[in-house]
Amino acid sequence: MRKDSRMTRRQLLRIAGGVGVSAAGVAALAACGEAEPQIVTKEVPVEKIVVKEVPVETVVTKTEIKEVPVQTVVTQTEIKEVPVERIVTQEKVVTKEVPVERVVTREVVKEVVKEVPAMREKVKVRWQEVWADAFQPTIEEKMIPGFEAQFPYIEIVNERIEEAQMYEIYLTQIAGGDPPDVIQIQESRVPQFAVRGGIIPLDAFIGKAGLNLSEIFYAGEWPKGSWLGVQYALPLDNTGAWYLFWWNKDTFEEVGLDPDTPPTTWTELEEMALKTTVREGGEITRHGMFVPEMIKGARTDASFKGWQFPAGGHMFTEDAKQVLFDDAIGLRNVTWQLDMVEKLNDGWDNIQGYMDAVGASRTAFYNDLLTMRVEGVWFLGVMRRDAPDINAGVTHMPYDDTNPNAKPRSISDDGWSYGMPKGAQNLEEGWEWLRYLTADQGNLDFMGNLKRPSSVPKFNEDPLYQTEPLWNDLKSVLPLVEASPITPVNPDIDQLLKDEMELMMAGKQSPEETLASMAGQTRELLDEFFDSL
Template structure:
């Protein structure tokens, strides 16, 4: 058995490095849509074939966290976070503090997306609540170079200028995950984006902080936008090519993903399971924010994963930072991201 990041499943599958699970799933009579969250199990597939099953609900990379005490301090309802981009801008400005021409408390770092121990591509994080998509279902063609994608990049640049007085004031936070977390704990940053794991990190590092969690605010200028979040990564289990004792391996894989083993593992970590029914277990109920976090999980949608997703992520991150630094326009940024992404996709599929 192999533990594999879902962002790399298509690459392994396309090269024949992992074994299809469809025969095992069919023999066991499993309907994955009835077992897992809709935003989780599709990430283990490639071109209609299932290769892995999800281990945890790390697909919820993009959750919105806010400091309730700061909200109350400035006269905002501590239990009512922003649900739209308009509200986000208003609340971020209201919670920002400027002293002597410098910002001493930031309301929000819009481009900040935390993924494990590094910052992620903010373009992806805001593209889904903007009402957009990333790729076609076969993961071979780009969909983000449209009006929604243009609105996304332009809005992020606008927010950095309005909320943070420019990229130079927040670049250090973008490069160091611990810096923004510490600012949040100390009341120097009011709102931020990070995934499901942040709940455990926050309870460990700042157990007394009065925080809330909800879905990502959506673009209220787009009538088709709504609360939703992209999911194109996470941890999963599969079986590598050449593995022995496949039947036994399958039973162990099933136990750790769809079975009680998943509850035992994830429940003790206080991280949500990819199996909805397990998240109602008493193991989780002592956490005050658990129901709020759990309510966001069904809003997560699986985005088609390409065989070159890690490379595309780096392109998106680099190009967005060039724009934030004033080295290219939003229009140039979107065109460059789309062009480089197409080149990566074309090169990979031509190599098969």
């Protein structure tokens, strides 16, 4: 017994030692983290922007019903009926469900603020974005210093996150109550966040700063950051140019086409694509064009939307409540795409392999295995770096010449913007940085370095862009862009468009079925959403 207990004590000591060591390890690691600055908290009256949800009206309907019953008076000789008027007031209270309106006011409230005693400590603005890769010294060298020179009390903390995981990270941080102050967000996702209160309305800030959005940004750009008239995000890039037509001039010359005359109509596109196609022993060794390959990878939803506008069609009504693509133009769009795959590529099997996530179609274009393709404006910078020797041209997408109403135009229903997530700590300072990034010098620094058109027209005239020989061709496409409404169910609609288009391309359903199915499902999603409001 004694022996046993002694042994146990020794074991206990040993276990304790182990725990001590591990605790030391943990402490050492913790020390590597950030030391929390000494901050005194105080209650101070602060002017603050308050977002209130105010139910706008309750409707009370009063219905008065006059009832005239008959009173029977019985006298000796005769029975007289004397009508007596009785008024029954039936009060029916009809409470009309009125959408809650966000009222943004500025109020003086008492708030616990971090007050830094002696020397004024800088406010750290946490900025999360997905683009700043290792090759962009612009952020450290120009943007942040440029901003901090204007606002010496603000320190910008750049937290790069991964594009593929961006919404996981945003949602996780918002749920954990630890969101950054400024986030990069796709405009196709802004309504989705806005309708759930996940992103802060900017109207009050915009009003205070006296920004006139329609003067600063392209007309097709800034409304995409809004939902129901409230601005939630400011645009970073000119996204109108997500659908641009690129062609290889050398190949055009080689087959006897004018290298500087790209196809402008669907008929010309077909002709030129057939002319540049090379077949050897029944196999295609060079493709003219992959009509359903858009932007990059297997985005067949983009191919439907992308060709719908040059076909002369629309996606939705202005208020996004009605589907408009369910018509002859939509049918023409899908039928034509299917036809082209058969005619130009001998079937979907031959091009499906290029619709992948690693960019096989780009590689094919660089290696003269593909002559023409559609990709967004970022392709300019990418191409210059990946294949500096390629002699390519850029123009708008060809339009459907069989439709008299069709003209060169393209859809814009996505893009990149900056907003402030729910729960952001430093709204005022965050807003300054957001404004600098989108409406000010920061936008030019960032976009100019990437050679991507800015959301601000005047920046696109900057000499920074003029080094690029194709710049003016590219800029001429920007005015052809039309915004298409974005709804909070946008991601689901994209997914179903993609699935249905893929089914059609694989021969599992006819164009008519495809269009009907797409329209039906989209309507269902939209109706379900608008009913839930």
